[in-house]
């Protein structure tokens with residue numbers, strides 16, 4: 001019998017590993033023809049998220065095709081927003097579109113959803129994935145973090161300037177805090193249900209919090225992030241915090257209660273380590289665009305990431321999600337490179 005691959009979970013806890021574990025944000029997706037075929041069969045992206053057997057199939061694709069050390073639940077951070085009462089749609093080749101929430105009185109129309117009755121398809125997908133994985137690799141569950149979820153609800157989609165949500169913050173800080181609090185309550189219940197269904201680690205995606213100044217991150221976002229992690233700590237699974245563009249507040253991220261901080265490519269992992277005093281394991285941080293380079297350049301970039309990373313407590317990943325037309329053979333090659341370059345002397 002093969003041993004369960006626990007490199008990823010060990011690295012999250014800063015324990016020794018045989019080699020650096022690797023997985024990728026957006027490892028399931030359009031760059032895989034196999035993914036596009038299943039999405040077609042489901043009848044679209046949201047339908048795919050809501051069909052547990054098919055969500056399981058696409059979750060397992062990168063494990064089988066790439067040989068990564070962790071699976072990530074196939075779903076989307078916007079799923080709980082729909083359950084809160086915000087209609088969502090995904091047009092072909094476009095980003096998400098949401099009905100907008102713009103002020104304190106709009107908040108009264110939203111509610112904190114019961115994750116099991118309202119998003120039971122997610123928990124069902126987790127149970128099926130765990131059964132089908134046979135402990136080959138651990139399964140990561142996830143949610144959007146309060147600020148990033150709020151940004152989709154307020155902007156109505158992905159934004160270039162985040163002008164709506166930031167002006168709400170300046171204009172009405174009290175109801176802005178209420179908005180973040182509502183998101184935090186939703187995320188806590190949602191992630192608890194995922195762990196109860198079988199998720200073995202969780203990642204909080206605060207993709208857009210990097211638009212905030214250090215001052216505002218500290219004032220508004222760190223408190224709700226800490227509240228989420230302290231509510232989940234007792235579950236005993238590693239908790240990862242990802243923020244894109246986080247160089248201005250790495251120290252604050254390390255104070256959030258996360259076990260792992262996942263950083264983008266703009267700061268070296270040696271600097272991230274120094275600034276967080278080894279309090280957290282580090283995940284990252286290859287520029288996703290490096291996957292378009294030649295294998296030689298890619299290898300050099302991977303080597304550099306590993307050279308700057310801590311010996312124990314590093315999970316190799318990208319600094320942001322995989323892009324839709326990434327050359328798959330480079331992704332397959334990168335997994336091999338990381339396993340080879342990351343070998344530790346035991």
Ligand code: CP3
Pocket residue numbers: 024025026027028029030039045072073074075076077078093094095096142158205207320321324
């Ligand atoms: O990582 C994985 O493989 C697991 C699945 C996953 C998806 N989205 C699938 C997806 C995860 C973890 C997410 C998280 C997510 N969703 C984030 C945070 C991470 C990040 O990328 O910063 C955000 C901001 C979203 C919101 C979202 N979903 C956007 C903005 C878009 C459109 C952009 C795009 O790439 O098309 C999506 C759609 C989406 N989520 C796709 C996938 C595979 C593409 C849908 C398709 O066309 O098939």
